[in-house]
Amino acid sequence: MKAKFLARCKLAAAGLLAIVATGCSLLPTDKERVVEPTEPSLSPVIEVSEDYYGSILPYKPNQTRGMLSENKFRIDFSHLELGMMEFxxxxxxxxxxxxxxxxxxxxxxxxxxxxxxxxxxxxxQRKTGLLVHVMEHNYLNKETQQLAGMALGLSLSPVYQDATGQEKRYTVQELQERGQQLATKIVQSVRGKNLQVPLLIMLYQVPDVSSSLVPGNFIMSGTVNANESAISKWQAIEEEFFLFPSPEVASKYAQQSLQYDKFMRESQSFFRDFIGMTGVGRFMGGNLTELTITATAEYDSRTEVLQFTQFAANNIDQLFDKSVHVNMYVQAMNKPLAVYIRPVKGEPYMHIYR
Incomplete structure (x- = not known):
């Protein structure tokens, strides 16, 4: 049995090396490759896949690491980073x-x-600060390991104070306009450092200070060609996040709100122990594309965890369209119990922690 297993592993490894070798042979040479920013797009769901960037050693942290603690704004760091990489x-x-x-x-x-x-x-206006933070990502040529492109994420706050000190908010359009003006100045400053590589600019609206669950959202992207200082094209991004259940999502997306309410009621009524449930929905262009559900309960047995997760998974398939990527995490107050993932493409995945 062990010999057969080792033989299969060797065969799989050989096949993988053959695929990698074939892929590398198809890559253009440095002379053939001309990098120009394409029109970037934010995928509806940040899929967990093997399409990740490789890195070089030793790993070097961002030069601006630690700056987020210097301001009062909450920036959803993971969403900002992964969103920038998607672009x-x-x-x-x-x-x-x-x-x-x-x-x-x-x-x-x-x-x-x-x-x-x-x-x-x-x-x-009494300025409270439009610009909150700037995140930089570098992209290196895989063969030469030299800088070949950059991405800059500009985190913007929509909140400001008028001349009387009253708090006001920019509309999304106003924030986009001010963000574009700010980005133009920053791009010129970057070019002044003799960094002539292509640039991707992303405008990111930070979440409200009082919001602990809902992340910020991208509102616009821009591209700058190599050796140029003008942003060649801007593209608006319609990304929204809503907490389930909440009056806000019920008001704007009534159908999805009712679906979630039904899912929550049925899940809580099936088991005698109280189950706390919260959801965060991601909408792109007005369509629900991703839903993350967190169910919290104190279970004494793993069989009960298994029964609940299976019951909830069946309800997810019945109530939510297959075009919605769903993540469900079942947890106790101090430990994870189970996870169920239903991707848009591929098979669902369920795991019960032992």
Missing amino acids: ARDTYPTSSFLFQEGQQIQKEQVRAWIAEEKAGAATG
Whole structure:
């Protein structure tokens, strides 16, 4: 049995090496490859797949690491990072580029951009700061391991104070317009450092300070060709996040809200122990594309966990369209109990923690 298993492993490894070798032989040479930013797109769901960027050793952390703790705004770091990488794949494919955290822009430069923007308050406004943070990602040529492209994520706050000190909010359109103006200045500053590689610019609206579950969202992307300082094209992004259940999602997306309410009622009524359930839905262009459900309960037996997870998984398939990627996490107060993932493509996955 052991010999057969080892033989299968060797065969699989040989097949994998053959595939990798074939893929590498099809890559263009440095002379053939011309990198120009393509029109970036944010996929409806950040899929867990093997399409990840490789990196180089030793691993170098971002030069601006730690800056997020310097301000009062909550930035959903994971969504910002993964979203930026989703955009970058359109211009810097994982087959040809390596990923490296930002190494070109220092903390002092980001602080200077934030201070400069804050000082340029419009007449009649008491500035609280539009620019919150700038995240940099670097993309290296896979063969030469030299810098071949950059992505910059500009985190923006929609909240400001008027001349009387009253708190106001920019509309999405107003935030996009101000973000574009700010991005133009930052791109010119980057070009002043003799960084002439292609640039991807992403405008990211930070979540409300009081929001602990709902992340921020991308509102616009722009591209800059190599050796140019003007942003060649802007593209609006319609990304929204809503908490389930909530009055906000019930008001704007009544059908999806009712589906979730039914799912929650049936799940809670099936078991005698109380089950707390919260959901976060991601909408792209007005369509629900991803739903993450967290169910919290104190179970004494793993069989009960198994029964509940199977029951909930069946309800998910009955109530939510197959075009919605669903993540469900079952947990106790201090430990995970089970996970169920239903991707848009591929087979569902369920695991019960022992």
